[in-house]
Amino acid sequence: xxxxxxxxxxxxxxxxxxxxxxxxxITPVTTTANTLSINANASATVNLISNVTVASGVxxxxxxxxxxxxxxxxxxxxxxxxxxxxxxxxxxxxTNADKWNTMASYLTFSLSQSSTxxxxxxxxxxxxxxxxxxxxxxxxxxxxxDSKVNHYSLYSKxxxxxxxxxxxxxxxxAAGVVNQYFVLAKAQTGVxxxxxxxxxxxxxxxxxxxxxxxxxGVPAYTSVAxxxxxxxxKKMGMTCYRQNINFNADGTIPNSKVFNAxxxxxxxxxxxxxxxxxxxxxxxxxxxxxxxxxxxxxxxxLAAKNAAYFKYYELANELxxxxxxxGNGDKATDYDANKLKIIAAYLKGLDxxxxxxxxxxxxxIDASWLHYYFLQYMESYGNKFDIVAWHWYSDMETTxxxxxxxxxxxxxxxxxxxxxxxxxxxxxxxxxxSNIDQVQSDFLFAFAKKMKQNPRVKAVLCYELFNEPQRGTxxxxxxxxxxTIPYTQYTLKTVANTFANNRF
Numbered sequence: 001x002x003x004x005x006x007x008x009x010x011x012x013x014x015x016x017x018x019x020x021x022x023x024x025x026i027t028p029v030t031t032t033a034n035t036l037s038i039n040a041n042a043s044a045t046v047n048l049i050s051n052v053t054v055a056s057g058v059x060x061x062x063x064x065x066x067x068x069x070x071x072x073x074x075x076x077x078x079x080x081x082x083x084x085x086x087x088x089x090x091x092x093x094x095t096n097a098d099k100w101n102t103m104a105s106y107l108t109f110s111l112s113q114s115s116t117x118x119x120x121x122x123x124x125x126x127x128x129x130x131x132x133x134x135x136x137x138x139x140x141x142x143x144x145x146d147s148k149v150n151h152y153s154l155y156s157k158x159x160x161x162x163x164x165x166x167x168x169x170x171x172x173x174a175a176g177v178v179n180q181y182f183v184l185a186k187a188q189t190g191v192x193x194x195x196x197x198x199x200x201x202x203x204x205x206x207x208x209x210x211x212x213x214x215x216x217g218v219p220a221y222t223s224v225a226x227x228x229x230x231x232x233x234k235k236m237g238m239t240c241y242r243q244n245i246n247f248n249a250d251g252t253i254p255n256s257k258v259f260n261a262x263x264x265x266x267x268x269x270x271x272x273x274x275x276x277x278x279x280x281x282x283x284x285x286x287x288x289x290x291x292x293x294x295x296x297x298x299x300x301x302l303a304a305k306n307a308a309y310f311k312y313y314e315l316a317n318e319l320x321x322x323x324x325x326x327g328n329g330d331k332a333t334d335y336d337a338n339k340l341k342i343i344a345a346y347l348k349g350l351d352x353x354x355x356x357x358x359x360x361x362x363x364x365i366d367a368s369w370l371h372y373y374f375l376q377y378m379e380s381y382g383n384k385f386d387i388v389a390w391h392w393y394s395d396m397e398t399t400x401x402x403x404x405x406x407x408x409x410x411x412x413x414x415x416x417x418x419x420x421x422x423x424x425x426x427x428x429x430x431x432x433x434s435n436i437d438q439v440q441s442d443f444l445f446a447f448a449k450k451m452k453q454n455p456r457v458k459a460v461l462c463y464e465l466f467n468e469p470q471r472g473t474x475x476x477x478x479x480x481x482x483x484t485i486p487y488t489q490y491t492l493k494t495v496a497n498t499f500a501n502n503r504f
Contacts, residue, residue: 048090049185051110051163051406055103055414061093071120071144071182072096080150081143085186086118092183099180101168104131104418105456108410111185113161118184120152127175131167149179158188163453207452208272209499210240211480212425212464215262216255220466220479223487226262229465232481234269236499241266242274242424242461244317251301263309273309274424274461277302279316282346284339291342292349299353307358314389314424315350319343320367320374329371340374344381351383364389366424369396372415379416387458388416391425394443413456420458423451427463430477441495444480445502466490 049062061073066087070078073095092109111117119132120142135155142152169177215221215229233241243262245253253259266273281294303313320329323343327334351363366389367374375388390412397408405411409421426447428440444462451457467479469486480496483489492500 048112048115048187049092049109050112051108052092053108053407053410054095054098055106055410056095056098056101057414058095058098060095060107063091063093065089065091065184072180077144077146079142080145083140086140086142086184089118089184089186091185094180094182096180099169099178102170102172102174103168103414104171105165105410105413105454106168106171107166107183108407108454109164109183111159111161111164114159114188115161115185116156116158116188117164118186119155119166119181120184121155121181122149122169122177122179123151123153124149124179125174125177127173129167129169129171129177130173131171133173146179152179152181163450165454206458208238208240208459208461209236209448210238210242210272210274210459210461211236212242212461213466214244214464214468215241216243216245216253216258218468219470219487220468220483222258224466224490226258227265229262230265230269230271232465232496233271236480236496237503238499239270240272240274240459240461242276242314244278245275246278246280247298247302249298249301251298251303251305253306272312274312274314275306275310276314276317276424277350279319279346282316282319282343284322284342286342288341288345291346295346295349295351296353296356297349299350299355300357301353303354303357303361307361310361312362312364312387313354315347315363315365315385318366318368318391319347320371323374324371329367329369330373332373332377334373335377340377341381344378344383347378347385348381348383351385355384362386364422364424366391368392368425370400372412375416386419387422388412388419389422389424392423392447393426393463394428394439397443397447407450407454409451409454409457413454418456421454421456422459422461423457424459424461425463426460427478436477437494440493441498444495445498462495 052060052062054060059073063069065079065082067080067082068078069091070076071091071093073093075096092107094107098106119135121132123141132155135157138154138156140154142154144150144152166183169180211233213221213229215226221229230241248254263273277298281298283291283294323335323339325334325336329335347365354361354363363385364387365375365378365383365385368391378385390408392408400406400408412421426444428436428443430436433439448460451460462480464475464478465480467477467482468475469483480493481490482493484491
């Protein structure tokens with residue numbers, strides 16, 4: 001669990017105070033739709049397009065399409081002709097400087113109702129980006145006053161209401177593309193059956209909903225049989241169970257009898273156990289060399305002993321908090337440079353050790369809030385982790401939305417190539433919330449649902465399965481399940497019933 005709320009609160013306040021004058025090159029920008037004009041031939045709808053987020057951080061604009069409209073935010077080229085059926089449609093003016101973007105998830109926006117989405121694309125392309133290849137190419141074109149290209153080709157696809165994710169103009173598969181595309185949307189009337197999904201907005205079939213647990217030693221869990229815990233996960237439609245594990249020096253798991261029962265029940269019910277490896281051998285007072293060796297020894301031993309149980313490993317927990325000293329964690333000066341090196345060496349050793357013993361293992365390192373630089377430093381140090389893990393709580397979501405980061409997964413995705421993203425801790429802060437059950441349910445369900453719509457996000461793991469009243473105010477209300485009589489009688493909270501009754 002994120003246990004440095006005071007540090008985060010200071011950094012959040014600093015960010016909020018400086019939001020007006022602090023510019024970060026890679027911060028996504030959100031644009032809310034302007035009111036769109038409507039005439040007899042138009043299917044544009046007020047607020048049809050909203051929440052436009054661009055991974056490059058350059059602002060795009062929502063506008064209304066007509067002859068003479070300027071279609072880029074950074075050029076003066078305008079539209080000279082267009083089909084009557086497209087007049088007054090909602091459009092997203094894009095930025096031509098982003099034409100070389102290669103990301104699979106570059107542009108994200110929301111549709112308020114089912115719509116046909118159109119892409120006006122460079123006709124000089126000799127190869128389309130993969131995400132666009134299954135779209136329907138139209139005979140109609142849009143005329144332009146650009147001296148180098150006098151029209152754009154049109155491609156269309158039907159989307160249901162919700163989030164649309166588009167790739168970059170030069171994403172994988174593209175060839176000969178030298179201009180950025182722009183986007184149109186036409187609201188559908190009647191019942192619409194969306195076209196089959198493709199790489200532009202794939203169904204996130206590998207998405208796992210899950211929860212954190214402390215089954216190997218915490219009273220709130222040890223009083224409930226492992227088989228019963230797994231049954232609770234299955235009831236809520238969950239397929240991943242994150243466990244903190246203090247591996248023994250020889251790589252074995254303490255309380256092996258409990259773990260074996262947990263694993264057996266999990267496997268029988270199609271549930272993945274994610275071990276979070278506690279950094280018991282990290283020594284911040286030691287050298288890089290010694291810490292690399294310590295990590296490597298632990299990693300190789302635990303993987304050699306447990307490869308049959310685990311595919312994924314989370315390398316330690318919130319070590320970003322041990323290195324950060326000030327600020328929001330998005331730049332080098334926010335961290336203690338020596339601690340960063342020590343932690344990077346240890347995690348590299350842990351990663352290398354695991355993969356030496358289990359080459360097929362998938363590893364992840366976590367960070368939280370806006371601590372992007374921590375993971376960027378881990379990458380630059382040579383740590384070859386496979387998955388970006390992130391910890392996210394309700395107060396962070398509130399603050400991030402206020403400072404124009406409406407979707408942390410898009411922001412994180414823009415910084416770390418094509419690495420999958422796992423939210424390994426997501427929780428509702430219980431502090432000063434009188435109706436915690438309903439607020440918790442609203443936040444966790446909405447966040448998980450939003451994350452599933454991003455194909456880069458492969459898991460959302462709620463924090464945590466049971467309330468832990470023995471830990472006082474720190475964790476007595478984070479659970480999805482609460483104790484009516486500790487530790488003999490429990491009841492499902494609102495959020496647990498919400499997940500049980502609403503499958504994604």
